Amino acid sequence: MTTMIIIYAVLLLFGAGYATINIFHIFRFRLPNDHAYVAVGIYLLVVLGVVIGSISVAVIAFQL
Amino acid sequence: MIEQLPNQDSRSKPPVTLRRHSVDLLIPLGWSVLMLVPLIVFLFATNSLGFVSQPEVEAGLWLFGGLYVLFVVNFFMMQWIFWYMDVWIILPERLIDIQLISLFNRQVSQMNMDQVQDVRVTMQGVLSSIFRFGNITVQSAGKVGFFELRSIPSARNVADLITSYNKQSRTVSAEGVTTSATHPPQRLGEMLVNQNVISPSDLDMALGEQQQTGYRLGRILLDKKLISREDLVRALGNQHHVPSLDLSRYEIDPAVVRVMPYEIATKYTAIPIARSTEAITVAVADPSPENTSGLTAHFDIPLAFTVADEDYIREAIIGFYLAGQDEGNNNDPDNGNGSSLEDLGIE
Numbered sequence: 001m002t003t004m005i006i007i008y009a010v011l012l013l014f015g016a017g018y019a020t021i022n023i024f025h026i027f028r029f030r031l032p033n034d035h036a037y038v039a040v041g042i043y044l045l046v047v048l049g050v051v052i053g054s055i056s057v058a059v060i061a062f063q064l
Numbered sequence: 065m066i067e068q069l070p071n072q073d074s075r076s077k078p079p080v081t082l083r084r085h086s087v088d089l090l091i092p093l094g095w096s097v098l099m100l101v102p103l104i105v106f107l108f109a110t111n112s113l114g115f116v117s118q119p120e121v122e123a124g125l126w127l128f129g130g131l132y133v134l135f136v137v138n139f140f141m142m143q144w145i146f147w148y149m150d151v152w153i154i155l156p157e158r159l160i161d162i163q164l165i166s167l168f169n170r171q172v173s174q175m176n177m178d179q180v181q182d183v184r185v186t187m188q189g190v191l192s193s194i195f196r197f198g199n200i201t202v203q204s205a206g207k208v209g210f211f212e213l214r215s216i217p218s219a220r221n222v223a224d225l226i227t228s229y230n231k232q233s234r235t236v237s238a239e240g241v242t243t244s245a246t247h248p249p250q251r252l253g254e255m256l257v258n259q260n261v262i263s264p265s266d267l268d269m270a271l272g273e274q275q276q277t278g279y280r281l282g283r284i285l286l287d288k289k290l291i292s293r294e295d296l297v298r299a300l301g302n303q304h305h306v307p308s309l310d311l312s313r314y315e316i317d318p319a320v321v322r323v324m325p326y327e328i329a330t331k332y333t334a335i336p337i338a339r340s341t342e343a344i345t346v347a348v349a350d351p352s353p354e355n356t357s358g359l360t361a362h363f364d365i366p367l368a369f370t371v372a373d374e375d376y377i378r379e380a381i382i383g384f385y386l387a388g389q390d391e392g393n394n395n396d397p398d399n400g401n402g403s404s405l406e407d408l409g410i411e
Binding site: 001004008011012015018019021022025026029031036039043046047050051053054055057058059061062063064 | 081119120122123124126127128129130131133134135137138141142144145148149151164167170
């Protein structure tokens with residue numbers, strides 16, 4: 001179980017890095033007064049939803 | 065919509081920002097959905113076949129399943145960023161092309177509207193016809209070559225807008241030339257010295273050689289490698305207020321070349337390169353008023369001039385007139401007396 005969590009944490013870091021690169025591009029290269037913040041908001045919501053949701057379900061499944 | 069761009073004239077019309085049609089996002093969306101299919105099948109299979117008996121295995125499935133979804137979401141977001149960051153901005157005085165080539169690699173190019181030579185619209189494919197989007201190719205007389213605006217919604221309207229801005233810019237440029245015509249043009253050598261392209265001693269040496277040989281100053285400086293072809297073309301354009309053109313990167317319209325007879329092309333070192341509804345654009349090596357007015361006298365229709373490198377013009381003349389003659393005398397240079405204007409639909 002410990003090994004699995006370590007592998008998971010490493011892969012999660014990769015995923016977070018990937019997301020950071022995406023968000024960096026939006027913030028760095030956005031045009032003045034465009035609506036990129038809305039897209040970033042939705043994107044972060046989905047990413048956090050997926051991560052928190054999957055961890056929550058995994059914890060529940062482990063405890064049952 | 066953008067409020068104000070850097071160097072934008074505040075009195076000019078608001079910019080038009082264009083992106084590819086959102087239908088272009090369907091392909092990455094399809095790939096993303098397809099990537100989720102194996103995960104769903106795998107989770108369904110493990111559940112229905114009863115492989116998930118231990119809580120550690122079930123928890124692991126949920127954790128790594130979530131990670132997989134995270135990477136799919138990231139992948140789609142990256143594709144969206146590539147779509148979102150490809151932007152074309154149309155201003156009355158210039159066209160801006162912003163492209164995200166790859167991650168951390170962004171390219172921004174600009175084209176002045178008065179340098180636009182040709183605007184083409186192509187609409188290919190079923191989706192393009194249904195959703196009314198297309199590619200617009202904007203050919204420039206400048207060094208930038210051409211811009212390709214891909215999958216643009218209402219492409220024909222956008223092309224019309226670019227054409228109207230181009231017409232406006234050319235009118236303004238022509239007015240500028242008329243105004244400047246009252247002032248004598250600055251000498252070429254002085255211009256190059258003022259721009260720090262050559263030193264005063266280089267100019268003195270070249271002028272001395274000019275007196276001995278009778279060659280043109282630009283040719284002497286070029287032969288001595290004191291200036292580049294681009295320097296000379298740019299300086300000549302500035303001197304006579306004529307746009308400059310990199311002919312080596314320009315695609316000449318073969319149909320329009322026939323408008324000018326071979327003798328005139330060689331006499332004036334000039335070649336027609338494009339046509340519009342108003343005028344035929346002619347690339348000349350010497351854009352001085354004496355040369356251009358002499359050339360204009362041979363034609364009944366208006367000519368617009370652009371200055372290009374002399375050697376490239378000579379190569380183009382050989383390529384279009386003499387090579388065509390070798391192939392079967394269909395493009396006989398002696399036969400090119402301008403009668404083909406009717407073929408081109410020019411009245």
